[in-house]
Amino acid sequence: MKNLKNYNTNIAPTWCPGCGNFLVKALLEKVFAKLSLPKNDIVITYDIGCAGNMADFLDTYGVHTLHGRAVPVAMGVKIANPKLTVVTIGGDGGIYGEGLNHLITAARANTDITTIVSNNCLYSLTTGQTSPTTPKGAKTKSTPQGSLLVPINPLFLVKSANSKAWAEKAATQNPKQLEEKIEKAVTHKGFSLLDIEQRCVAFGKLLDK
């Protein structure tokens, strides 16, 4: 079945060499194939940011939404057609910052969608500003004197919004576990959040200061 195997648009990704998003993309495709999901039955909504730029590289139905809005768009798609597999790809800026209200609502609604967050604790596409998960005191480009805010804990937030929601962590350093968790998140019936710990290869060093 042609529609099963190749989830690629054959456009070369534009991420920095060594970026964790290559792995997230590859594993997502692998999980889709393993689950035998026809690409016409998958809708991926992408936030704005480096992770969201995956939009051009995957050949399923997709919506590259406005910043922060990938989750409510995914909810709209799933409510409109529950037969579809609906996944959101975004970063910590879009999902935990601009769109945090939507994340909480999706968890409360327990809509059967999967939100995958490439969490590198930075706004990276805009070249390195503080994000909702940046450690307090980190000297980023928008906080040269050190970030004043304590970081949020997205898993706690989602679980406290709805204990029935699925929320777990993984890291790009551990590809095997990441693959298992992506599969679990996608197959979970109800809302799922997979927070993927990543390090930005271009601006991550800001966090070391």
Add this chain to the structure above:
Amino acid sequence: MTKAITVKVVGPAGTGIKTSGQLLAQILVDQNYYTHDYTEYPSLVRGGHNTHQVSFSSEKINAPFFKTQILFSLKPDHWQQHKNELEKNSLIFSDQKIEKKINSGKLISFPLSELVKKVGNPITANIICLGTTAFLADLDQKLSLSTIKKYFGQKAKDNLTAFKVGFDFAEKTYQKLKLKTEKPKKKIAKVLLDGNESFGWGFLKGKGDFYAAYPMTPSTGTLHFLAGKAKEKKIVVIHPEDEIAVASMATGAAFAGKRAAVGTSGGGFALMTETVSFCGIAEIGMVFYLVSRPGPATGMPTWTGQTDLLFAVFSGHGEFPKIVLAPGDQEESRQMGWQALNLAENLQTPIIVISDKFLGESIKSVDDPAKEKVVVNRGKLLKLAPKNFARYNWQPACGRSPRTIPGIAGGQFLANSYEHDQKGIATEDALVAQKMFEKRARKEKAALSLTPKPILHGSKNPKKLIISWGSTKGPILEALKMISGNDFGFLQVKTVWPLHPEIERIISKAEKIIVVENNQKSQLTTLLKTKFNFNPDRQILKFNGRPFFPEELYEKFKKL
């Protein structure tokens, strides 16, 4: 001139003013009168000062009137706020013993507190007034009682008693005050709907199946109406966390194949404008139902104004095609409910339907919407995807390319908020970007043949041409009925964007042109100037939260 009678009930919130007004309208419609009501209420739940008036006639009636013939004050002194609505023969019923001399009208001692004791239920004061009204207006008592029975169902008992108490008291006491009314000559079979419910009906008839809204006066009526119908009609009606989510969810639903609409007022629409823009570039067709109230900011939540025309027309960052429709009355609110859905799928771009509190929340006797025949047009929606499907194919001269929805094999595409190529893939290529801008812009041209055309009411070759849009239609039509002669025409702009060239043809023939708007800056004038390089001779504007009434427009028109 329409021979109409206006009955108004006033008093604090929470005394059943709205119920008695709606019930009076129902009684009248059941006895073949035409009605148009109008309510005023502050943004609170108890206390304050509420009004509900019903203007009715044996002929068609397009607007509520300013002058009140029968005024009920549920608490003494509330009537004093309405002195300027009285005329020589107006009757004011108030529970006070001394009959004061007033400049206009007659103050009648109306022992409401005593009558309520007869019923034994203090919350039936409003229905007692209704009984008195029925006697004064020479309505059929038996038919009226059957309407009340139907309206209240199990809870009818006290209300039936109250109606009889009010009717009998009036029969004994107010024989001489009985009004001369013109009886309806034929059966009219009308139903009562406000603009918001009408829009909801249009949405249902047009096979709308996804409606999202966050409560905001004066648009909430549509959310309530559709939420009540959702189960029976098997549609999705949803109240998300904020207006940004409302609009975002609806884009997801529209992308996935639903006929989607959202409802809000100005402040909520402000939050939705990013989505208007997104729909523009991603070519997602959905409907924004915008029911205005006077801003800026929170403004006056429960009052009216046509203050968001330019905001709607210019909403959303960037350049993209957009349609803005303006229903003039409850019937047009219904029609535009389904027309907007058709346009959304046909043109694959945001469609805004702009109404206001006056139209959205005023109830009128209208044709039964359940019987309306409606054409559902889904535009270029494919069932099968062709080989090498390109969702944003820029070949079509009309700018509209065939689309797929998720589930269709081979139809995968990316709906992109970034500029994109014909497959939806992001691009910054100069040539591709320009071609995409041009493709989308061609849809605005295509829209001119699909959107409702302007309508010229009154004289076909008017010397004096009134131009207006939206809810001013009814008051203007009633004002023109009062004027003798054939000098006046009224050009109703139904599609306020893009403006139809027919407007230019009609204005070029008139000697004097007057723009009427329920706003301060005459926003339609700005559009007409921009599009046709034209300045009206006069503007008649009102911007105090109240709608125009026929009488005040007549006074202004006759001096033109």
